[in-house]
Amino acid sequence: MQHAPAVVADGLTKRYGARTVVDDVSFEIAEGEAFALLGPNGAGKSTTVEMLEGFRVPTSGTARVLGADPQRADRDWRSRIGVVLQPTGQAGALTVREMLTHLARVFPNARDVDETIEAVGLAEHASRRIGSRSGGQQRRVDVALGIIGRPEVLFLDEPTTGFDPQARRAFWQLIRDVAADGTTILLTTHYLEEAEQLAHRAGIIADGRLLALDEVDRIGGAESRTPVVRWTDASGRHEVRTREPASVVRSLPGEPTDLEVIRPSLEDVYLSLIGAVEAEEAAA
Amino acid sequence: MTATAPAPPRRGIRPGHVLRCAADRVRIELLQYFRRSDALVFTFLFPVLLFAIFASAFGALPPMIELEGQQVTQPQYYLPAMLAAGVFLSGVQNLGIEIAVERNDGTLQRLAATPLPVLSYFLGKLGQLLVTSLAQAGLLLAVAVGVFGIELPTEPERWLTLAWVFFAALICFAVLGVVIAQIPRTVNSASAVVIPLALLLQFISGIYLAFPALPEWLQTIANLFPLAWVGHGMRYALLPDIGRYMEVGEAWNLPMVALVLGIWAVVGTVVAAVTFRWIRRS
Numbered sequence: 309m310q311h312a313p314a315v316v317a318d319g320l321t322k323r324y325g326a327r328t329v330v331d332d333v334s335f336e337i338a339e340g341e342a343f344a345l346l347g348p349n350g351a352g353k354s355t356t357v358e359m360l361e362g363f364r365v366p367t368s369g370t371a372r373v374l375g376a377d378p379q380r381a382d383r384d385w386r387s388r389i390g391v392v393l394q395p396t397g398q399a400g401a402l403t404v405r406e407m408l409t410h411l412a413r414v415f416p417n418a419r420d421v422d423e424t425i426e427a428v429g430l431a432e433h434a435s436r437r438i439g440s441r442s443g444g445q446q447r448r449v450d451v452a453l454g455i456i457g458r459p460e461v462l463f464l465d466e467p468t469t470g471f472d473p474q475a476r477r478a479f480w481q482l483i484r485d486v487a488a489d490g491t492t493i494l495l496t497t498h499y500l501e502e503a504e505q506l507a508h509r510a511g512i513i514a515d516g517r518l519l520a521l522d523e524v525d526r527i528g529g530a531e532s533r534t535p536v537v538r539w540t541d542a543s544g545r546h547e548v549r550t551r552e553p554a555s556v557v558r559s560l561p562g563e564p565t566d567l568e569v570i571r572p573s574l575e576d577v578y579l580s581l582i583g584a585v586e587a588e589e590a591a592a
Numbered sequence: 593m594t595a596t597a598p599a600p601p602r603r604g605i606r607p608g609h610v611l612r613c614a615a616d617r618v619r620i621e622l623l624q625y626f627r628r629s630d631a632l633v634f635t636f637l638f639p640v641l642l643f644a645i646f647a648s649a650f651g652a653l654p655p656m657i658e659l660e661g662q663q664v665t666q667p668q669y670y671l672p673a674m675l676a677a678g679v680f681l682s683g684v685q686n687l688g689i690e691i692a693v694e695r696n697d698g699t700l701q702r703l704a705a706t707p708l709p710v711l712s713y714f715l716g717k718l719g720q721l722l723v724t725s726l727a728q729a730g731l732l733l734a735v736a737v738g739v740f741g742i743e744l745p746t747e748p749e750r751w752l753t754l755a756w757v758f759f760a761a762l763i764c765f766a767v768l769g770v771v772i773a774q775i776p777r778t779v780n781s782a783s784a785v786v787i788p789l790a791l792l793l794q795f796i797s798g799i800y801l802a803f804p805a806l807p808e809w810l811q812t813i814a815n816l817f818p819l820a821w822v823g824h825g826m827r828y829a830l831l832p833d834i835g836r837y838m839e840v841g842e843a844w845n846l847p848m849v850a851l852v853l854g855i856w857a858v859v860g861t862v863v864a865a866v867t868f869r870w871i872r873r874s
Contacts, residue, residue, distance in 0.1 A: 361705065363871060383605050383707040391705035393698065400699075401627035402620065413616045414708045416603045437627075453702060460602075 312375055314339045314461050314492040315360060319369035322355050322516075329355045331516040332369070337509075339460075342483075342493040344507035344524070346500065348582060352516040353496035354394055357465050360494065361391055373461055387416050390459030390491075392450050394466055395443070404441075404449055405434040408456055415457030427485065428452045429478055443470050451479070455486055462486060464495045468502060480505050500575050512578060514585040520577075528577035535571045539564035610709045617708075617716020618723070625720055635686040636724060639678040640732050642800075646670040647740045656802070662832040669802060669835075671736050672826035677799045678728045679758065680819055682721050683765025684772060685790040691717070691773035692782035704870030718766050725762060750829045753846065757825035760853040764818050767860035774867050798823050804838045811840055818856040825849040 315337040322330040330352040337343040345353045358364040360371050362378030371378050376385050400407070404425060412418035425434045428448040433441055438449055447470060454462060464483070468476045483506050487493055497503055503510045504524055512520040512527065520527050535553045539546055541564045550556050553569045560567075570576075625631050650666035657664045694700050703713065736742040745751065776785040794800060796810050797820040803811065814820040827835055828844045836844050 363701070363704070383609070383709065386705070387605055387707040388602070389705070391702075393701060393705070401624045406620070406623060410616055410620050411706060414613055414706050416605050416707070450702075457706065458602075 311339050313337055314341070314374060315343075315494055316370070316372040317356065317360065318372075320356060320359055320366050320371060321368045322352075322359065322364065323367045329516050330359070330366075333511075333513065333516075333518045334369075335511050335518065335521055337492055337494060339492055340487075340490045341509065342487050342495065342507045344503035344510040345494070345496045345513055346498070346503045346510050346578065347496075347513035348498055351513045353513055354465050356513070357463055357494060357496055361389070361463055387457060388460045390454040390457055390462040392454035392462070392464045392467055395447055395450065395469060400438045403435050403437055404430055404452070407438060407449070408452055411453060411456050417458045418456055419458050421456070424452050424456055427455075427482055429475075429482075444472065444475050447471065448475075448479070451482070455491075458489075459491060461492045461494070464493065466496055466498070468497070468499065476502070500578055504574055512581055514582050515589065517585075519581045519585065524574065527574060528572075528581065532577045532580065533572055535569055537567075537569050539567045541565075605707060609707070610712050610715075613708055613712035614715035614719070617712055618719030621716045621720035622723060625724060631686055631690075635681050636728055638681060639674040639728065640735055642677070643667075643670055643674040643732060644735065644739070646674075647736070651740070657834055657837055659834045659837065662834045664831050664835050664838070667736070667740050668742055668831060669827075669838075671732070671742055672830045673799045673823055674732055675729055675758070675826050675830075676761065676797075676819065676823040677794060678732060679725050679761045679822065680765055680794065680799075681790070682725045682728065683762060684769045685786055687717055687721060687766060687769030688772040688786040688790075689782045691770060692776040692786065693779050695773065696777070696779045696782070701871050710868065710870065714766075714770065717770075718762075721762060721766050725758075729758065745830060754826060754829035757822060757829065757849060757853075760850070760857065761818070761822040761825075764822075764853045764857040764860060767857060767864045768818075770864040770868060771860055793817055793819050796820075802838070803840075815840070815852075818853050821849045821852045 313336040315335075317336075318334050320330055320333045321328070333352070333356055335343070345356060347353050355364060359366045360373055360378060362371075362381055365379060373381075374385060374388055378385075381389075402410075405421060408421045408424060412421050422431075422434070425431055428451050430445060430448055430452065433445055438446060441449070447467070451464075451467060454464065467483075468479050471479060480502070483493065483495075487506075493506070495502070495506060507524055509522065510524050510527055511518050520529075522528070526533070534549045534551060537548045537550060537553050537556045539560060541560075541562070545566075548556055557567065557569065572580075647667035647670060650670075653666050655663035655665045656669055733744065737744060772786055772789065773782075776782040793814075796806065796814040797803075797817065798806065798814070799819065803814075803820065803823065806814070811820075824839060824844075825846065827839070828846060836842055839845075
């Protein structure tokens with residue numbers, strides 16, 4: 309029997325008055341898959357994820373996570389979900405270990421507390437009060453709180469915002485480990501590299517609309533990945549899209565200046581998609 | 593988490609989850625409470641400090657009333673008032689501020705994402721209130737007797753009354769704390785909204801100013817609220833019987849204490865249950 313997808317967004321739409329924040333977004337995430345929602349700030353990523361977490365009510369469309377409507381979900385459902393919200397800062401007089409020990413008692417299938425603290429790289433900070441730690445360390449506490457319950461589905465909203473590059477790499481390894489345990493992951497990020505590093509598939513979202521949805525190395529369609537050959541000769545700058553860039557280069561007469569062969573990266577694809585939306589908005 | 597044995601089969605939530613979580617919440621709440629220096633000074637020690645000041649400043653004044661061989665001194669009068677203030681501050685003021693801060697600093701949203709039952713969260717707050725209020729009342733009585741030589745009643749009936757008024761006040765002020773916590777919209781406004789409301793009610797309810805010193809119309813307003821009745825019940829328990837000549841109608845009115853606290857507790861519970869959400873869903 310085919311497993312049902314772990315996460316389904318079907319025509320999810322969220323309007324506040326006349327403003328449409330999320331506009332007919334649909335995707336599915338298979339069990340055990342890591343999926344990234346990629347887009348600039350204010351694109352509607354968090355709102356989409358919050359509808360799937362049960363924290364926002366969709367104006368229309370359906371959200372299903374582990375087969376249940378997040379709006380009607382019970383405690384058993386909650387115990388199978390891990391949530392890392394957008395960073396808000398951590399208040400608190402509790403130490404890292406006290407906080408995690410408490411939540412480990414709330415979840416029925418919790419991870420080992422010290423193992424989790426170790427995994428997020430906070431072993432030296434375990435006995436320090438959360439409120440006294442740096443922003444990046446508090447963010448790692450957030451991540452620890454998200455995974456302490458050994459979730460089947462983990463939502464990560466902008467998990468590495470404010471991390472230095474080293475902390476970001478350590479975090480990526482942590483998420484790969486969590487994914488290797490079979491956890492389904494939905495990650496929002498505005499870092500392309502993060503999506504490339506962590507996700508099997510990605511959706512690109514801008515202005516509330518899902519612009520592209522595919523495997524990370526195929527996103528934007530084959531056409532957008534076609535190599536581009538550019539050169540300059542006496543008649544000016546030329547650009548040719550071709551699947552056979554070597555032949556094109558060989559056929560060029562003489563020695564053109566500024567000869568380039570470009571294989572568009574995810575970044576180029578992303579920027580062209582986002583650019584199109586911005587141009588459209590400027591025209592409107 | 594890497595390369596460990598495969599995860600054991602998943603368990604569902606077991607019966608008794610609400611109470612198990614509640615017990616751990618009490619532990620967590622108490623840990624946080626006693627690490628917050630503002631809670632310790634402005635909630636826990638405040639009534640004791642105020643009592644010490646009142647009792648020292650007014651200790652040499654003549655008794656407020658002297659009759660039938662009994663008397664009520666100023667320090668004696670302030671002891672039940674400060675007991676009432678203690679439960680009130682711990683309940684309405686401290687819980688109100690705490691919950692408002694937790695609502696607005698992301699704590700409640702984090703908890704909403706876990707299988708922690710709302711009821712366990714409240715039982716945790718109630719447990720914190722129970723433990724801290726009892727410790728506070730014990731300390732206050734110890735200071736009153738040990739330092740200021742106040743005599744406590746010996747009749748078991750008075751102590752029984754003190755106990756039920758104390759617990760009724762605790763429940764009532766706990767739910768009112770939950771209700772008042774819905775008002776502030778930001779972390780920073782929590783104290784600014786809650787403290788003036790609490791202070792105003794204490795002033796008109798005979799906590800800082802002796803109740804008989806207030807004009808009748810103010811007494812009437814104060815008697816619509818539970819705090820004045822908690823003070824009344826505690827004065828009955830701790831003052832000699834002639835204390836009743838300083839009360840409204842020159843009589844003790846315990847049924848009214850029970851009625852007013854009961855109504856406020858029930859209404860407060862309903863409003864709290866209807867309005868409280870982990871998060872403001874939008």
